[in-house]
Amino acid sequence: MLKKIYLLSLLLVLSASTLAQHQQHHHRHGHDHAWGRNDKGLHIVTSFSDFAAIAKYIVQDKGYVEFISDGKGDPHFVPPKPSYAMKMRYADMWVTTGLDLEVWSTTLLDKARNKKIMDGEIGFVAVSDGVPLLQKVDKADRTEGDIHMMGNPHIHTSPLNWKHIARNITIGLQKVDPDQADFYITNRDQFYDMVDRSLFGDALVDMFGGETLDELLRNKTLFTFLDREYQGGKLLNYLGGWLKDAIPFRDKKIIAYHKNWAYFSDTFGLDVAGYVEPKPGIPPSAKHVQNIINLIESQNLELMLVATYFEKATPQMIENRTGIHGVYLPLSCGAAPGTEDIFDLMDSWIQSINEALE
Template structure:
C-alpha cells in the first residue's frame, strides 16, 4: 500500500511538472504573439528599432553588418522572414534594389510600400548627391540621391522617428511607450554627439538645427558664454572629431557623404573612379599622384571593400588605412549605434596621432 502511494505521489509530481512546463510554454508563446514582429534590411535599422520597441517587439535583419547592402541575392529564407513581419523597415531609396523581389516572394501585402507595415527610413532626411543628369557613364547612379543615410548620427534621430511611427501604426495601444523611448533615444544621441554640457547650455533641438544647416561650428566659434567660446564646451563625437575636421582624405566609395557633412571632412578623391566601378590601374596611379600632391594621409573605407587594395595604395603614399564597419555588428565592438559611432570617431582620431 505504501509503495502504491509513493508511485501515485511520484506520478502527481511528474504531472505537475509537465503542467508547469506547458503553462510556461503557452505563456511565452502568448507573450511572443503579443509582440510586433519587425524585420529590417540593415542591422543599424534593427538596433534603432530595438531602442524604440524594446520588449514590445521581436527584431530580425537581413544584411549582415559587414556586407554591402547593394549586393544581396534574394533567398527563400528572407521571404519566409518577411512573410511573418508586422513591420518592415528599409531605406526606401535605391540602396536595396533587391527588396521588391523579396517582398513579392513573401506574399505579405501588409509590408508593401505604402501600406501600414512598411517604413521608409529615409523619409524626412535631406538627401545629398542628387543627380542633375541621369547617365550610365556616372557608374552606379542613385537617382534619388545618396542612400547611405546611416553614416550620420543626426540621421539616426530621423530614422528613429520613422520607425516609431511605423510601430505606433501597428500597435497603437502602446503609442506612449514608443514615443517615450523615441525621446530617450534622441536625447541620448544629442548627448553623445554634442556633449552633455553643451546640450544643457543650448538644448539638443537648437544644436541639431545648427548642425543640419552646416552652421554649428561657425556659431560656436563666434559666440561666448561665461567668458569662454562656446566651441570650448563642445564635447561628444563632434568634440572629439575636431581633430580631423577640415582634414583632406580619400574614401573608397561615396558612402560617407553624410558623415563628411556633419564632421567636416574634405574628401578629395575616391578609390572607385565612379560609384560601383572597380578602380583601374590607371585610376589608382592617378589617385596616388593626387594623394602625394595634396599630402593625403588617410583612406577611409567600409570593411566590405577590398582591404588589400586600400592597404597597397596607403603603403605607396605613407597613408593610414581607416577600415571600419558602416553598419551595426559589422565588427566586434559595434553592437549598437552608439558603439558604432565611437568606433568611427576613435579610429579616425587615431589616424592623425
C-alpha cells in the first residue's frame, strides 16, 4: 500500500513538472504572438504615443501598434529599458520623429538587433519628412542649451502636422505590407478628412476642401480670407472646429516653460513672449525668473503653458507672484486620463486654456 502511495505521489509530481514546463513554453509562445510574430499581422512600434495614436487609424485591424514613451516623462530623455528593446526586436516598423529628439533610441535599436527597422531600411519611418519645421538653427552652440539643430521636433502639437505624420506612416506601411496598400491609403484619406473637419469645421471643408484651408492657415492668410463677405455675412461665420474654439486666445501673448508649444502656437495664433527656461534644457535661475515676472507684469500676460512633466515649483511661484494663469498640459496621448486618442488630446488642450481664461 505504501509503495502504491509513493508511486502515485511521484506520478503527480512528474505531471505537475511537465505541466509547468508546458505553461512556461506556452507563455513564451504567447509573447511571440504579443510581439507580432504570428497571427496579429504587422507589429508597429513608435517612439511616442502620439504617433501610435495616428498609426492606429491607418493600420486598423491589419496589425497592432505599441509605443515607447507616453509623455509622462521628458521626451528628450527616455531610459533604454530592456523591455523597450524587446518590443523593437520583433517589430516590422519603427516610427520615430526623424530629427534629433529621440537620441535615446540609438541604444534601443542596437540592443534590439532588428535590421529591418534600422535607419535606411524599409521598416524605418521618420514622420517629420515634409513637415515645415520651425526654429531651425544655423550652427551648433552648446552654450545656447539643448538646441535642436534640425528644427523644433515637437511637431505633433499642431493638427496640420498630423497629416504629414499620417502620410509618412502610410508610405512605410505600403513598403512593409504592399498587398494592403489600398487599404492603408483609404484609411489615411479618411484620417485627413477627420483632421480637417476637427480643425476647420464641416462647413468650410465642404466649401473649399481641407487642402486649400491648410495652405491658407500655414501661410497666415486664413483669417484675412475668412473676413470676406459671403451671402450677407462673413465667411468667418462658417468657421468651426478647434480654430473656432481657440478664437478666445488667438493673438494672445503668453509665457511657455519650454519650446514644446511652437507648432501649437503657430497654428492657433499664440505669441510666446518668453520662456521659463532661460535656454532649452537649462533650469531657470533666480535672476531669469525675476525677468520673466517683470515681463508678465509689464505686458499683463495672462497665460503660461507648462507640459506636465516639468517641475511645478517655479511656474507655481510665478503664478503666485503675478497672478498669471498656469495651464499644465499633458504633452502626449495617455499622459493624463481621457487623452489616449490624439483628437481627445487636442480637445483637452484647447478646453484647458479656455477654462483658464474664464
